[in-house]
Amino acid sequence: MTLTTTSRPAKSASGAVVPVLAFAGIVVAVMQTLLVPVVKDLPQLLDTSPSNATWVLTSTLLSGAVATPIMGRLGDLYGKRRMLTLSLAVMVIGALISAFTSALLPMIVGRTLQGFAMGAIPLGIGLMRDMLPRERLGSAMALMSSSIGVGGGLALPAAALVAQHTNWHALFYGAAGLGVLAIALTLLTVPESPMRAEGSFDLLGALGLSAGLVLLLLPVTKGSDWGWSSATTLGLFGAAVVVLLLWGLLELRSAAPLVDLRTTARREVLLTNLASIMVGVAFYVVSLVLPQLLQLPSATGYGLGQSMVVAGLCVAPLGLTMMFTAPVYARLSARYGPKVTLIIGLLVIAIGYGGGLGLMNAAWQTVITSVVLGAGIGLAYSSLPALIVGAVPASETGAANGLNTLMRSIGTSVSSAVIGMVLANTAHHTGGVAVPTMHGFRVSFLIATAAVVVGLLLALCLPRPDRAPQLRASSEEEANLARAEEVLRGFHGRVLDAHGAPVPRAKVTLIDRRGRQAGATLSAEDGSYRLAVPAEGPYVLAARAAGHGPHAAAATHTGDDRPVELDLSLPGETVTA
Numbered sequence: 001m002t003l004t005t006t007s008r009p010a011k012s013a014s015g016a017v018v019p020v021l022a023f024a025g026i027v028v029a030v031m032q033t034l035l036v037p038v039v040k041d042l043p044q045l046l047d048t049s050p051s052n053a054t055w056v057l058t059s060t061l062l063s064g065a066v067a068t069p070i071m072g073r074l075g076d077l078y079g080k081r082r083m084l085t086l087s088l089a090v091m092v093i094g095a096l097i098s099a100f101t102s103a104l105l106p107m108i109v110g111r112t113l114q115g116f117a118m119g120a121i122p123l124g125i126g127l128m129r130d131m132l133p134r135e136r137l138g139s140a141m142a143l144m145s146s147s148i149g150v151g152g153g154l155a156l157p158a159a160a161l162v163a164q165h166t167n168w169h170a171l172f173y174g175a176a177g178l179g180v181l182a183i184a185l186t187l188l189t190v191p192e193s194p195m196r197a198e199g200s201f202d203l204l205g206a207l208g209l210s211a212g213l214v215l216l217l218l219p220v221t222k223g224s225d226w227g228w229s230s231a232t233t234l235g236l237f238g239a240a241v242v243v244l245l246l247w248g249l250l251e252l253r254s255a256a257p258l259v260d261l262r263t264t265a266r267r268e269v270l271l272t273n274l275a276s277i278m279v280g281v282a283f284y285v286v287s288l289v290l291p292q293l294l295q296l297p298s299a300t301g302y303g304l305g306q307s308m309v310v311a312g313l314c315v316a317p318l319g320l321t322m323m324f325t326a327p328v329y330a331r332l333s334a335r336y337g338p339k340v341t342l343i344i345g346l347l348v349i350a351i352g353y354g355g356g357l358g359l360m361n362a363a364w365q366t367v368i369t370s371v372v373l374g375a376g377i378g379l380a381y382s383s384l385p386a387l388i389v390g391a392v393p394a395s396e397t398g399a400a401n402g403l404n405t406l407m408r409s410i411g412t413s414v415s416s417a418v419i420g421m422v423l424a425n426t427a428h429h430t431g432g433v434a435v436p437t438m439h440g441f442r443v444s445f446l447i448a449t450a451a452v453v454v455g456l457l458l459a460l461c462l463p464r465p466d467r468a469p470q471l472r473a474s475s476e477e478e479a480n481l482a483r484a485e486e487v488l489r490g491f492h493g494r495v496l497d498a499h500g501a502p503v504p505r506a507k508v509t510l511i512d513r514r515g516r517q518a519g520a521t522l523s524a525e526d527g528s529y530r531l532a533v534p535a536e537g538p539y540v541l542a543a544r545a546a547g548h549g550p551h552a553a554a555a556t557h558t559g560d561d562r563p564v565e566l567d568l569s570l571p572g573e574t575v576t577a
Contacts, residue, residue, distance in 0.1 A: 016189040017131065018140045021124040024084065024182040025144050027175075028091060028117040029151025031060060032412075033287070034175060037160040037308050038168050045168060048104045055104075058221045060111045064118035065217055065409045066210045071119025072402025073258050075126055077201055081192040084123040085183055091117035092179035099172035114175070118409070121147060122401035125385045130193035139330035141389070142382030146326060150319040156291065157312030164308055205258035208247035215240035217410070220417045224424060259403055268391040269400070271458050272384060273407045275342065278455030279380045280411020281418075282349050285448035286356075286373050288419050289441050290315050290366050302438040304363050314366045321374025322381065329382035338386035339462045345379030346456045352376055353449045357442055380455075384408075387462070415451075419444045490532035491555060493567040495523040495543050502527025503570055506545035513538050533557050543568040 035056065038045065042053035067087070075083040094113025101107055121144065128140045162170050219226070219236040226233050251257040263269060294311035296303025306314070332341045352372035359365035385401055392400040426440030495506040508529045510519040518539065523529045533539065542552040549571035557564055 016185075017191075018128070018136070018143065020182075020185045020189045021084075021127060021140075022143045022147050024088060024186060025121045025124050025147030026151035026154070027178045027182045028087070028120045029147055030155040030175060030178065031091065031114040031117060032064070032151070033155040034114075034159055034171055036156060036287075036291070037163045037312065038171075041168075046102060046104045046107060052104055054222070054225065055108050056111050058218075059108045060115035061221060061409070061413060062214055062217055063112045063115035065213050065406055065413070067116045067119040068122055068405045068409065069209060069259060069402040070206050072122040072126070072400070072405075073206075074201060075119075075123045077196065079192050079196075080123045080127045080130070081186065081190050084120050084127070084190075085186055087117045087120040087123065088179050088183045088186070092176045092183070095172045095176035095179060099169050099176065102169075110172070117179075118405065119402060122405050125389070125401045126195075127190065127193055129389055130195045131191065139326050141385045142329040142333075142378075143323065143326040144385070146322040146378050146381045150323045154316060154319045156287075157309060157316045160308040160312040200256055202251075202254055202256060202258040205247065205251055205254060208243065208250060209258060212240055212244035212247050213406075215243055217413050220413050223417055224421050228421075263392055263400065264403065266391060268387065268463055271462050272387045272391070273404055275346075275455045275458040276384050276404055276407040277411040277414070278451045278458065279346075279349075279377065279384070280408040281415040281451040282353070282373075282411075282448045282455070283377050283381075283408075284412040284415035285353075285419055285444050285451075286318060286370065287315070288416065288423075289444050290370065292423075292436055293360060293441055294363060294366060296436070300435060302360070304366070306363055310363070314363050315370055317367055318370040318374040318377075321371050322378035325375055325378030326382060329379055332379070333383065333386060338383040338390070339459065342380055342383035342387070342459045342462075343456065345376050345381075345383060346452050346459060348376030348379060349373060350376075350449055350452045350456070353445045353452065357445050360438065360441065381408075411451075415448075418447060422447065490519075490530060491539070491541060491557070491564045491566055492528070492530040493565050494527040495529060495545070495568045495570065496527060497548060497570055503545050503548065506543050506548075506568075506570070508568065509542045511540040511542060541566060541568060543570060545570055 035042070039057065042048075042056055043050045046053055046056070071083050071087055091114050094110045094116070096110075097113065098107055098110030101110070124144045124147075125141050128144060132140055159171055162168075162174065215236050219233040219240075223233050248261060251259055251261050264273070291311045293302075294304045294306040294314055295308065296305070298305035329341055332344065352369060352375075355372065356369040359369050384404055388400050388404050422443050423436045423440045424434060426437050426443065427434040428437055429435075491510070495503045495508065497503050502523075502525075504523055504525045504527060506523040506527070506529075508521055508523060508531065509517060510531045510533070512518040512534075518534055519531045521529055521531055523543075523545075531541070536557050538554065538556045540552055540554050542550065544550045551568055551570050553566060553568055555564055555566050
């Protein structure tokens with residue numbers, strides 16, 4: 001069982017924590033679309049073949065997928081701010097490597113290191129859960145979760161402007177500068193969370209997951225080039241299935257797994273992760289289709305003939321709208337819960353793609369499509385971490401959100417592969433050049449709509465919460481009252497030694513009837529502790545402290561407003577390591 005040191009840090013977070021963490025999330029998300037404006041020119045810029053040049057994008061995707069669950073678990077074990085800073089530092093090093101080279105291999109190395117920073121997003125969500133009061137947590141997690149789309153959307157026009165007017169290496173210098181700024185702001189304003197999971201890092205599990213993800217995502221991203229029925233593609237898919245199955249067996253037998261598959265298999269977690277894949281598919285379709293439609297020459301009869309910069313500006317509302325939906329999400333979730341908010345978001349996405357089928361004839365129409373889709377994707381993305389956080393113990397927040405972020409990455413990878421295949425198979429070939437067709441664009445929108453429908457069915461199957469959603473307070477005063485009522489409905493008392501003296505900084509853990517952690521805290525200097533209970537029923541309170549033996553006591557809470565007082569007496573003998 002995984003334990004934590006405390007349920008809340010001693011001091012509250014400053015008002016700068018949320019914007020700083022969101023800024024860090026936007027910075028790392030920028031890496032995903034940084035080279036989109038110059039992707040067609042990469043073979044000439046790197047003096048290589050088109051198939052080799054695609055590794056510059058594929059490497060970032062693969063490293064990001066591998067890094068998210070691993071960095072989440074490392075954050076749970078060794079400190080989320082520490083791992084967030086490390087992720088950003090690796091990104092800066094990768095950006096500088098890419099800035100100083102025009103050779104393929106060093107560029108791939110640099111881009112791989114840049115993708116490693118994607119782990120910063122689940123780490124930021126974990127930090128928010130550990131340090132923010134309940135009335136601020138919903139909108140904060142919504143903004144952090146949406147930073148994936150916000151960064152990708154805002155990067156397109158900015159990168160296009162830079163690439164069109166300066167040397168393309170300036171993109172990497174700018175990325176490195178943003179990374180340094182994010183590190184400095186994080187160190188200055190974000191305190192380290194005292195929350196820790198016990199256990200050791202599952203190195204074998206990390207290697208197994210990394211190998212399985214690479215074997216799975218590599219043919220997904222390169223299948224169009226290699227051929228979907230080729231021996232290489234099918235062989236890698238088969239190897240991925242074998243490796244991931246063996247990895248799953250290893251994790252189930254591990255005392256401290258990288259990913260707790262038993263928790264992941266819970267209905268609410270599993271369905272949320274599957275829905276995340278569908279949202280990832282839907283998000284990436286608009287990012288692939290609209291820029292191409294906008295930049296195609298008007299001589300095609302359907303292309304809108306816009307410049308690279310104008311195309312980026314028309315798609316930018318996608319990211320901006322996602323950013324501005326965070327407070328809207330907080331209000332909707334506080335009233336109806338994150339499940340309903342996810343369903344609303346998916347319905348808005350479906351409306352956006354359905355309406356977008358007829359809004360492809362002018363640049364202003366693509367802006368409307370971007371706004372509607374941005375609102376829906378923002379609501380959907382914002383709901384996902386709240387659903388995960390409400391379904392897993394606090395000590396597993398980083399790893400669980402890392403896995404959820406991975407699911408979204410898998411969705412975008414699948415979207416990229418499928419839409420790329422659709423556009424290639426429906427293209428007109430003129431003078432050896434493949435020109436995407438309007439039919440291909442509309443089929444792509446229909447695929448996105450189908451993914452949204454699947455996601456909607458999964459969301460409807462999510463269980464109803466067995467207790468009030470995490471965010472019910474509409475004001476700070478109501479939130480304070482709700483927290484006071486929670487304390488009344490919990491356990492409190494003192495941790496004492498064999499002589500009746502108080503024991504400070506003893507770890508007190510609340511365990512429910514299923515053997516799962518329901519809360520944890522540290523005793524104060526006078527030995528006192530308080531723990532809220534999520535529901536009535538039997539519990540076990542386990543206490544530990546340095547120099548004392550452990551102690552556990554059973555107690556039952558009837559669910560009324562009276563606190564249950566229970567003193568915990570630690571044995572007097574000294575426990576040596």
